[in-house]
Amino acid sequence: MISNRRNFLNGLGKLGLGGLLAGVTQPVWSRELQQKINQFNGLPAADLAGEEDFWYAVQQAYTVSPSLINLNNGGVSPSPRVVQEAMKKYHDLSNEAPSYYMWRILDQGREPLRRELARLAGVGAEEIAIHRNASEALETVIFGLPLKAGDEVVLSKQDYPNMINAWKQRALRDGIKLVWINLELPSENNDYLLSQYTRAFTARTKVVHVTHIINWNGQILPVRAIADAAHAKGIEVLVDGAHSFAHFLFTLPSLGADYFGTSLHKWLSACIGSGLLYVKKEKIASIYPLFAAGDPKSPDIRKFESTGTRPFFIEQAIGKAIEFHDMIGAERKEQRLHYLKNYWMTRIKDLPGVQLGTSLQPAFGCAIGLVSIDDRKPAELDNFLLDKYKIHTVSIEWENIRGVRITPNVYTTTRQLDVLVEAIKAFVNTKSF
Ligand SMILES: Cc1ncc(COP(=O)(O)O)c(C=O)c1O
Known part of the structure; x- marks a missing residue:
């Protein structure tokens, strides 16, 4: 018992609850979650999936309404209490003297956060930019890629409207050609899904835009196979991972994407208004940032973060969401x-x-x-x-x-x-x- 408690307290240290702004007492929900984690420790993830006792304790870590059954977590997810509290505390702190606490104190957390996100994604920190949502991340690439009139981009009618609109705007402005595929979903046939993309590739195709999980029905696409086929023809791969990141287990290198954008307010349960952009190291220099940076051709991923004054309190609370995700365990x-x-x-x-x-x-x-x-x-x-x-x-x-x-x-x-x-x-x- 004592050693269980010690283990958990060590875990709490990892959770960061002993950090800068943490309270000194352990709330009831946290104590109960501790007991459940100890109780079910060692049970295979597949068996734990049906253990309601465990998941009830997880529910208590959230503040969700008991009078509404929210089954639209695909739109956006609530954050667990620990994330909400961190965000509020960071917000209060910011308002004590904004320019001091935001730029001199909270901003110090940006590089450690980048490293944590990179760990979760399985890539290097120098390939991760912190954004406000998936749209910002993906549009950075859509508008930043060096494309010229006549270049072709393959995408599907089942992609997300913001991304479709961004590509249409690019086509209107720059004369690139959009080549649409139309997927019959749901499908349990990866050969069919792959062939829909590869059939659309031509000698002029420069980019393929692939949605990892189609938001409309939850279809998972065989991104790796599509990426391999694209790369074999010198085509770059942009993956919309708004719904996949922290939803199921994968690392970015396993996808084979050149570019990947996601929201963190969906499956990571970070605060609303948080996202991430991954750009393969050797590709960074050739992508123009959406918000101009001092050196737009810089190979430094930070050039994609020149968004002006931003909500540091939201950004810094992402760290708590990562800890919560780790505590439950991705699998x-x-x-x-x-x-x-x-x-x-x-x-x-x-x-x-x-x-x-x-x-x-x-x-x-x-x-x-x-x-x-x-x-x-x-x-x-x-x-x-x-x-x-x-x-x-x-x-x-x-x-x-x-x-x-x-x-x-x-x-x-x-x-x-x-x-x-x-x-x-x-x-x-x-x-x-
Ligand atoms: C597949 C897909 N891509 C992109 C987005 C845009 O995400 P955000 O609203 O966080 O920018 C969404 C949002 O639901 C989505 O489902």
Whole structure:
């Protein structure tokens, strides 16, 4: 017991709770999480995925509303309490004397944070820029790549609208040509997915834009295979990882991307307004920054961070989100998220008229699931879930994808998903609502 406590206190040191602004007492939620971590220590991640006792303690580390079941964590995730508290404290500190505390104190945390993010991503710190969201990171590359009229970019109709708009704007301004592919999803066929991209490659293709997890239905794309095929033809690879980073286990080198952008306010549960850009070391010099820097051709990744006065309090709280992620463990998190998606999907899949829009296989999907009901509009189900059961989801109608997107997170309990299953059954039994 004493040694368990000592281990945990060591863990707390790692959590940084003893750091600059931490409180001196251990709150109840933290004590309970400690007990659960000790209790379940050594249990394989796949087995832990269904241990509600453990995950209930994780839920208590969040401040989520007990009166609404939030199943739209695909949009943005709440932060655990420890992250929120750090952000508020850093904000208060900033307001004691902003230019002093922001630029002389909090900014000192930027390089350690860069190193921590790089560790999580499995790359060097000199390849990581800290941004405010995935859009900023990805648009830095979309607008910064040296492309000229006639150059071709391959992308899919199922990519994210901000990125599609950025590429369209670039096409309008610079005369580059966008070559669209149209994916039939969901798919459990990596050969099909790969071939959709490779068929679009020509001698003029300079860049392929690949979304690692399609936000509309949670489809995981075979990025590595696409990247290898692209590189074999001298094509650069930009990966939109808004939904993949800290969602399931991978390292950036394993993807083979030249550029990767992600939000940190999705699956890392960092504060809202945080993101990351990865640029392969040898590519940095050739990308113009979105916000001009002293030397736009510099090989220093920091040139992509010239965004002016920024919310240091949000940025510095990212460190706490990394600690929280490490504490749960990336593999445990992935297994739990996959378990939750399959938990509700397998319970409704055989109902009359129900169509699953997401694979149940771990290689093709993780937390995000899409469901549609024959002859019913997605918005009908979305409204029904909210009005009758206080379940918040999002209806999707984009290109060839339609349905209601359901996205649990680590704080979601199976008891809440039982309510979802009951609600979908009730909806299926109503002729029209
Ligand atoms: C696939 C994908 N890319 C990019 C983004 C943009 O992320 P952000 O709003 O954090 O810039 C999103 C947001 O949902 C997304 O799902």
